[in-house]
Amino acid sequence: MECSEHCAGSFGHFNLGPHTHDVPMTLHQKNRQAMLQALASVPSESCSVVLLEGGKSETHHDTDHEELFRQECYFHYLFGVKEPDCLGLVDLQTGKSHLFIPRLPESYSTWLGKIYGPDYWVKVYSVDECHYTDELVTILHLLGCKRILSLAGGLNTDSGLPHAGLRSLEKEIQENNFHEDREILFPVLRECRVVKNKEEIDVLRYACQVSADAHKAVMRFAKPGMMEYDLEAKFRYEIYHRYGCRNVGYTCICCAGESGAILHYGHAGAPNSKVIKPGDMCLLDMGGEYHHYTADITRSWPVDGKFTETQREIYTTVYEAQEAVMRSMRPGVSWPEMHRLADRVICENLKKFGYLNGDVDEMMKEFVGSLFMPHGLGHLLGLTTHDVGGYLDGIQRSTEPGLKSLRCGRTLLEGMVITVEPGVYFNRSVLEPAFSRPNQAQFMNVEKIKKMFAFGGVRIEDDVLVTATGIENLSAGVPRSIDEIEAWIAGGRGE
Amino acid sequence: MECSEHCAGSFGHFNLGPHTHDVPMTLHQKNRQAMLQALASVPSESCSVVLLEGGKSETHHDTDHEELFRQECYFHYLFGVKEPDCLGLVDLQTGKSHLFIPRLPESYSTWLGKIYGPDYWVKVYSVDECHYTDELVTILHLLGCKRILSLAGGLNTDSGLPHAGLRSLEKEIQENNFHEDREILFPVLRECRVVKNKEEIDVLRYACQVSADAHKAVMRFAKPGMMEYDLEAKFRYEIYHRYGCRNVGYTCICCAGESGAILHYGHAGAPNSKVIKPGDMCLLDMGGEYHHYTADITRSWPVDGKFTETQREIYTTVYEAQEAVMRSMRPGVSWPEMHRLADRVICENLKKFGYLNGDVDEMMKEFVGSLFMPHGLGHLLGLTTHDVGGYLDGIQRSTEPGLKSLRCGRTLLEGMVITVEPGVYFNRSVLEPAFSRPNQAQFMNVEKIKKMFAFGGVRIEDDVLVTATGIENLSAGVPRSIDEIEAWIAGGRGE
Ligand SMILES: [Mn+2]
Ligand SMILES: [Mn+2]
Numbered sequence: 001m002e003c004s005e006h007c008a009g010s011f012g013h014f015n016l017g018p019h020t021h022d023v024p025m026t027l028h029q030k031n032r033q034a035m036l037q038a039l040a041s042v043p044s045e046s047c048s049v050v051l052l053e054g055g056k057s058e059t060h061h062d063t064d065h066e067e068l069f070r071q072e073c074y075f076h077y078l079f080g081v082k083e084p085d086c087l088g089l090v091d092l093q094t095g096k097s098h099l100f101i102p103r104l105p106e107s108y109s110t111w112l113g114k115i116y117g118p119d120y121w122v123k124v125y126s127v128d129e130c131h132y133t134d135e136l137v138t139i140l141h142l143l144g145c146k147r148i149l150s151l152a153g154g155l156n157t158d159s160g161l162p163h164a165g166l167r168s169l170e171k172e173i174q175e176n177n178f179h180e181d182r183e184i185l186f187p188v189l190r191e192c193r194v195v196k197n198k199e200e201i202d203v204l205r206y207a208c209q210v211s212a213d214a215h216k217a218v219m220r221f222a223k224p225g226m227m228e229y230d231l232e233a234k235f236r237y238e239i240y241h242r243y244g245c246r247n248v249g250y251t252c253i254c255c256a257g258e259s260g261a262i263l264h265y266g267h268a269g270a271p272n273s274k275v276i277k278p279g280d281m282c283l284l285d286m287g288g289e290y291h292h293y294t295a296d297i298t299r300s301w302p303v304d305g306k307f308t309e310t311q312r313e314i315y316t317t318v319y320e321a322q323e324a325v326m327r328s329m330r331p332g333v334s335w336p337e338m339h340r341l342a343d344r345v346i347c348e349n350l351k352k353f354g355y356l357n358g359d360v361d362e363m364m365k366e367f368v369g370s371l372f373m374p375h376g377l378g379h380l381l382g383l384t385t386h387d388v389g390g391y392l393d394g395i396q397r398s399t400e401p402g403l404k405s406l407r408c409g410r411t412l413l414e415g416m417v418i419t420v421e422p423g424v425y426f427n428r429s430v431l432e433p434a435f436s437r438p439n440q441a442q443f444m445n446v447e448k449i450k451k452m453f454a455f456g457g458v459r460i461e462d463d464v465l466v467t468a469t470g471i472e473n474l475s476a477g478v479p480r481s482i483d484e485i486e487a488w489i490a491g492g493r494g495e
Numbered sequence: 496m497e498c499s500e501h502c503a504g505s506f507g508h509f510n511l512g513p514h515t516h517d518v519p520m521t522l523h524q525k526n527r528q529a530m531l532q533a534l535a536s537v538p539s540e541s542c543s544v545v546l547l548e549g550g551k552s553e554t555h556h557d558t559d560h561e562e563l564f565r566q567e568c569y570f571h572y573l574f575g576v577k578e579p580d581c582l583g584l585v586d587l588q589t590g591k592s593h594l595f596i597p598r599l600p601e602s603y604s605t606w607l608g609k610i611y612g613p614d615y616w617v618k619v620y621s622v623d624e625c626h627y628t629d630e631l632v633t634i635l636h637l638l639g640c641k642r643i644l645s646l647a648g649g650l651n652t653d654s655g656l657p658h659a660g661l662r663s664l665e666k667e668i669q670e671n672n673f674h675e676d677r678e679i680l681f682p683v684l685r686e687c688r689v690v691k692n693k694e695e696i697d698v699l700r701y702a703c704q705v706s707a708d709a710h711k712a713v714m715r716f717a718k719p720g721m722m723e724y725d726l727e728a729k730f731r732y733e734i735y736h737r738y739g740c741r742n743v744g745y746t747c748i749c750c751a752g753e754s755g756a757i758l759h760y761g762h763a764g765a766p767n768s769k770v771i772k773p774g775d776m777c778l779l780d781m782g783g784e785y786h787h788y789t790a791d792i793t794r795s796w797p798v799d800g801k802f803t804e805t806q807r808e809i810y811t812t813v814y815e816a817q818e819a820v821m822r823s824m825r826p827g828v829s830w831p832e833m834h835r836l837a838d839r840v841i842c843e844n845l846k847k848f849g850y851l852n853g854d855v856d857e858m859m860k861e862f863v864g865s866l867f868m869p870h871g872l873g874h875l876l877g878l879t880t881h882d883v884g885g886y887l888d889g890i891q892r893s894t895e896p897g898l899k900s901l902r903c904g905r906t907l908l909e910g911m912v913i914t915v916e917p918g919v920y921f922n923r924s925v926l927e928p929a930f931s932r933p934n935q936a937q938f939m940n941v942e943k944i945k946k947m948f949a950f951g952g953v954r955i956e957d958d959v960l961v962t963a964t965g966i967e968n969l970s971a972g973v974p975r976s977i978d979e980i981e982a983w984i985a986g987g988r989g990e
Contacts, residue, residue: 062656161554233606241732384555
């Protein structure tokens with residue numbers, strides 16, 4: 001059946017035109033199924049439902065300015081709904097899904113669009129039933145609900161923030177004597193999100209492929225004299241115009257030269273606003289988002305299209321680290337061990353090229369590698385850039401420099417999607433203090449390192465799916481080796 | 496002095512490269528001066544300061560995903576600061592300005608950028624003094640402060656929401672026995688924002704000119720078969736790449752055909768996601784933002800580049816209404832009267848072209864015009880799209896259809912910047928109910944109107960500065976008459 005307005009083609013599907021990826025709502029049905037299976041072992045001493053609150057429409061402070069709405073992630077995981085102010089329920093007895101939509105005022109049709117009833121939204125999102133949010137309590141009673149499983153209080157290990165759960169429904173829950181359980185659901189649903197199903201992988205593959213294409217376009221577009229933000233503008237144009245990605249998964253990090261040493265450059269206080277100079281290394285960390293799933297890709301290359309000897313040294317160091325990790329990845333491998341492996345390869349190469357000297361085992365004991373790569377090797381990827389489930393409950397993060405910034409402390413599982421993003425940076429505020437710490441300085445060629453403060457850094461970041469026997473690199477479409485990069489840029493200049 | 500990092504060139508200035516508009520921080524010094532003058536008549540029985548809280552860095556729900564930070568508007572008005580988590584103070588005795596910045600952790604320099612001290616920020620933002628936010632109470636005591644003027648509770652007449660004031664400082668204020676006055680400041684500062692100074696006008700002129708240029712590029716870019724969002728992608732690319740506008744002032748409204756009747760199309764639930772068909776009218780409402788000041792421009796044109804007879808009729812109706820208003824605008828003119836004027840011209844033209852019949856005065860008494868233009872004629876423009884100060888305290892909005900949606904109920908003042916945006920729409924959910932209301936249906940050519948439901952609508956929106964003798968159209972750079980539009984599009988096709 002036709003539904004051009006909310007499904008672009010047919011009910012139960014999402015896409016943004018025939019040239020974009022078609023997402024079947026079976027993706028979310030499977031997500032709900034996975035949750036039901038994982039909850040099957042939970043004692044259901046009383047009639048229970050899972051209840052989630054979707055994101056709300058919000059304004060900028062006291063104004064009527066609304067930023068473009070982005071759905072709350074857990075709600076999107078289970079229901080795939082683009083609209084704000086909804087609720088979602090799964091009945092653990094029957095397995096049925098219920099979507100609750102706001103009752104819109106008549107004026108909505110003048111200002112925001114045609115108003116559709118519950119029957120329509122059942123078809124758009126492939127749920128079993130749809131009601132209005134003001135019918136929630138009635139439906140809960142009708143289902144005989146005694147216990148509500150919520151996400152309230154569950155801790156996000158990247159932000160350290162608790163989940164808000166059913167904040168706006170607290171009064172209704174209390175007044176009607178529903179028992180809200182805040183323990184059972186969170187660890188279960190968080191873990192469901194860690195291993196991606198086929199349809200989720202298809203969306204992530206699309207986000208990665210189109211972001212890879214856009215990175216390629218930017219490589220040929222960049223010229224000395226442009227502003228760093230010109231590369232952001234080009235990237236966003238390519239992913240949106242050609243592939244329907246209206247959002248990026250995170251603020252574009254577009255560094256040229258020295259800015260490359262600032263890991264999360266590009267925010268409002270450092271808005272990619274420098275001029276790109278001849279000879280600069282560009283470090284671009286940019287990923288498009290599609291149906292809320294995001295890519296996260298970094299490439300580093302000389303704006304002139306040809307690597308200098310120094311650029312080759314640092315790039316090779318990072319490339320070798322990434323290669324070593326990608327060759328070793330498979331289910332069962334410890335991710336902290338992969339971080340240590342990258343650290344080791346970086347130290348070995350920096351020694352080979354004369355930036356470090358001495359015994360690599362000894363320098364690793366003094367965490368010399370973390371002075372050049374202060375961040376973690378990579379993180380789970382999905383509905384957020386730093387996706388949930390990186391640390392199981394009770395597992396503490398390491399306090400070691402470098403490892404303490406690792407967002408995933410687990411062994412790899414088939415179906416995880418994770419970034420592999422080693423880097424080497426020459427950040428003055430990290431390195432200068434180390435020059436006066438003898439335990440680290442003894443390994444450092446201080447004069448050679450000091451000359452690199454204008455260099456910035458190199459990061460290479462790919463998004464990989466862990467398969468039964470190894471990995472699939474979802475972002476393999478962007479040139480990555482020095483030869484590939486130089487050939488690609490030269491091709492764009494007719495050289 | 497050089498400051499490429501936060502001032503792109505020299506201290507006390509903001510720009511995004513030599514090809515972009517240079518904003519002197521005297522803009523904000525003048526804003527503070529205007530406030531001090533307006534507060535001069537306020538009895539200062541005790542030592543008083545104005546204290547404002549800047550916007551805070553925020554994450555998407557419980558995740559560590561941060562949207563790009565946008566400053567709170569009143570804080571930006573007085574201080575022009577791009578960074579989150581600051582405070583601003585103006586001492587009413589001395590007139591001195593004090594900026595308070597967060598004390599950043601050492602890790603900031605690894606992740607977000609070099610850390611600078613107060614002396615640096617004094618120069619970047621041309622304030623008199625700069626301290627850390629944890630020094631606020633000390634400084635207040637040092638200044639001998641007894642009374643703090645805050646914005647708390649002041650009502651935004653567009654959103655109906657109160658200002659949050661000094662929400663996160665409530666404890667400090669109470670514990671130190673400062674008297675917080677919530678009455679004096681809000682109406683004064685709101686009114687300061689209504690009349691723009693020269694530097695503000697320069698920024699708005701720039702935002703309008705570059706948005707006009709981008710609209711022109713989109714006119715030649717659009718082709719049947721594209722998606723509506725392709726036009727948004729192109730617009731955003733042009734304003735950012737060519738002119739440094741990273742943000743739009745509001746979500747781009749990109750309608751083709753029927754979507755044109757939905758006034759705020761383009762939001763997450765209707766994301767500009769239809770295919771543009773041959774023969775469609777495009778209605779594009781898009782404005783770039785620069786240094787937080789925004790343009791708000793709408794143009795409507797046939798995607799084929801040639802107006803059909805029907806498209807000419809509706810376009811001429813709206814164009815004549817806009818012309819009549821722009822010819823009549825000058826200081827002292829009532830804006831609600833301008834709305835009525837537009838309404839009258841629209842009714843007259845719809846009668847001339849056979850959509851309406853009967854006496855225009857009579858149909859105006861029945862609010863027939865508001866069935867075709869359900870929104871207001873225009874709104875103040877500045878740091879927000881719907882800028883503050885549209886209604887003075889005690890002035891109630893009209894409850895009449897049409898006029899009740901007018902966001903400004905005042906007489907025009909020299910230095911106001913306001914949008915002039917009449918429109919005619921064929922929205923089924925607005926018009927169909929009127930067919931069965933005899934008082935309105937008697938004037939309507941129902942059969943002719945019914946045939947227009949696939950047409951969508953036409954809006955023409957310009958941003959004008961009220962001058963001493965009339966207006967300056969800041970968005971005059973985009974073709975507006977039928978002839979201009981056809982010639983411009985034809986020129987891009989080599990016709
Ligand atoms: Mn990453
Ligand atoms: Mn407007």
